[in-house]
Amino acid sequence: MQNSIILVGLMGAGKSTIGRQLARKLNLTFYDSDKVIEERTGVSIPTIFEVEGEAGFREREEQVIADLTTLPNILLATGGGSILRETNRQRIKEAGCVIYLKASADQLFQRIKQDRSRPLMQTENPLQTLRNLLKAREPYYLEVADLVVPTGKQKVNVILREIHTKLKQLQDVAHANSPS
Ligand SMILES: Nc1ncnc2c1ncn2[C@@H]1O[C@H](COP(=O)(O)OP(=O)(O)OP(=O)(O)O)[C@@H](O)[C@H]1O
Ligand SMILES: O=C(O)C1=C[C@@H](O)[C@@H](O)[C@H](O)C1
Ligand SMILES: [Mg+2]
Secondary structure: OOOEEEEEOOOOOOHHHHHHHHHHHHOOEEEEHHHHHHHHHOOOHHHHHHHHHHHHHHHHHHHHHHHHOOOOOEEEEOOOOHHHOHHHHHHHHHHEEEEEEEOOHHHHHHHHOOOOOOHHHOOOOHHHHHHHHHHHHHHHHHHHOOEEEEOOOOOHHHHHHHHHHHHHHHHHHHHHHOOO
């Protein structure tokens, strides 16, 4: 569905926080793929990782992304690793305007270091883990993105305004290029 907005980015980039508020502002229905996975299974993401491993989680994530990307007029906050699968990237790109919320590993670490709900961060050196994940995944975030918005330093309100302005500019360009 071409009229949806999809947020991608690493853990802590603000996909869930920004997504919920942006959806309200743009009158889109908000979905968070991580939350949908938890609702469908009835257990938390750490429990899914514990029982089924990351591979099991990724299978569930692919199914949820496939289902949600068929819905019209939604704002989808995706899980940080959803772009790892080519099928997900394809579906995400086809669903609408993709926004990469970008921040450095150090900025992300400051935000999520106290939170134990992210299984991939339960390592001896979570900052280094984040650096490695960012290096491995950024090419995919950039591959799918129509817009890149820095979120590491700005407050949520400022980020929301910036996204709004950039979306308007994209719309204006699309109108200017469409045959009248
Ligand atoms: N612009 C911001 N400035 C300061 N703190 C922020 C900002 N955006 C989000 N946060 C905080 O950072 C934490 C992570 O944000 P959030 O859960 O929205 O990230 P996420 O991208 O959805 O992560 P995940 O991929 O793990 O679901 C939250 O505690 C949130 O309040
Ligand atoms: O970056 C990741 O791979 C993940 C991010 C979270 O949104 C969850 O989807 C899960 O914790 C895995
Ligand atoms: Mg989230």
